[in-house]
Amino acid sequence: MTGAASGIGRAVVHRYLxxxxxxxxxxxxxxxxAALRAEGCEVVVGDVGEYATAAGAVARARDAFGGLDAYVANAGIWDFHKRIEKQTPDQLTAAFDEIFRVNLLGVLFGARAAIGALRETRGCVIATGSNASFRAGGGGALYTSSKFALRGLVMQLATEFAPDVRVNGVAPGATATGLAGASALGQAARRLNADASRMDAMRDHIPMARIAQPEDHTGLYVLLASRTDSAYVTGAMFLSDGGLTLAT
Ligand SMILES: NC(=O)c1ccc[n+]([C@@H]2O[C@H](COP(=O)([O-])OP(=O)(O)OC[C@H]3O[C@@H](n4cnc5c(N)ncnc54)[C@H](O)[C@@H]3O)[C@@H](O)[C@H]2O)c1
Incomplete structure (x- = not known):
């Protein structure tokens, strides 16, 4: 489970436990x-943009638990809707590398590192997409294209890994977390939930009339990890966005 320290990932960890x-x-x-260890997790510290992090996580699951049933690739960063006109070409290059490295390459690395162990257990991959995997306006050009690419990756890997391993995604809508931006855009210290006016503006577009809490999404991660309850589901990305995508 990547991105396990905070937000949606932390809520999924608690639900899985x-x-x-x-x-x-x-x-x-x-x-x-330390906090995650105290809750009973094995912990691997690393950057998902490095293959060694995913490989280390898979090895830890095998050593500590005897195998791997689900690899959840959830870590991600945002771009705070930054328009490309407001980025210098150098910034655009660096921000592209940074955002795609975390949001896409991190998932590719996870899937690549986990596939051998997952074929042994007939397990699954679950990726965290976004409403921005389905619509414009869930971020800027870099975030939106990274999350659309992630949806394509889920579909492609589902065909490559079938019939042994299912690959699916969960696509949250606006959620009250401290999601950070790209350091190349000067946004590493910015937090989504610190911007009350942005959160209010998002809420106004949501048919369910509220911003999600991380716990709102956790049931889908349980469902998709289940060999019995989602045995025939692969290549799917489930929106959990309070109807946002319908309304925009
Ligand atoms: N919050 C929202 O409104 C929202 C909406 C749609 C999708 N998402 C997606 O949900 C996922 C989780 O985000 P969140 O909202 O819980 O925010 P969050 O910041 O709480 O969680 C993201 C986690 O990813 C980790 N991370 C970032 N870069 C990393 C790297 N290079 N290596 C290892 N870990 C790294 C962070 O440390 C953090 O724990 C992300 O993929 C995000 O794009 C969030």
Whole structure:
């Protein structure tokens, strides 16, 4: 489970533990490790943009738990709707590398590292997409294209890994988390939930008339991890967006 230290990932970890799953939590910062260990997780510290992080997580699942049933690729960064006209060409290059490295290459690395172990268990990959995997306006050009590409990746890997391993995604709508931006855009310290006016503006577009809490999405991660309850589901990305995509 990547991006396990905060937000949606942290909520999914808690839900998986309540479902009696054994969890390898992948976190970027060492400071996040102790709390997750105290909750019963194995912890791997690393950058999802490095293949070694995914390989280390898979190896830890095998060593500690005897195998891997689901690889959840959830880590991601945003771009705070930054328009490309407001980025210099150098910034655009650096921000492209940074955002696609986390949001797309991180998932590719996870799938590549996990496929051998997942074929042994007939397990699955679950990726966190976004409403921005389906519509314009869920971010800027870089975030939106990274999440559309992720949806394509889910579909393609589903065909490559079938029939042994299912590959699916969950696509949240606006959710109250501290989602950060790209450092190449000067946004590494910015947090989505610190911007009340942005959150209010998002809420006004949502038919369900509220911003999601991370816990709103966790049931889909349980469903998609289940060999029995979603046995025939692969290549799908399930919106969990309060109807946002219908309304825009
Ligand atoms: N919050 C929303 O409104 C929203 C909407 C749609 C999709 N999402 C997606 O949900 C996922 C989780 O985001 P969140 O909202 O819970 O925010 P979050 O910031 O709480 O979670 C993202 C996690 O990814 C980790 N991460 C970022 N870069 C990393 C890297 N290079 N290596 C390892 N870990 C890294 C962060 O440390 C963080 O724990 C992301 O993929 C995001 O794009 C969020």
């Amino acid at each position: 309540r479902e009696d799953a054994q969890v390898v939590a992948v976190v970027r910062d060492d400071g996040d490790a």
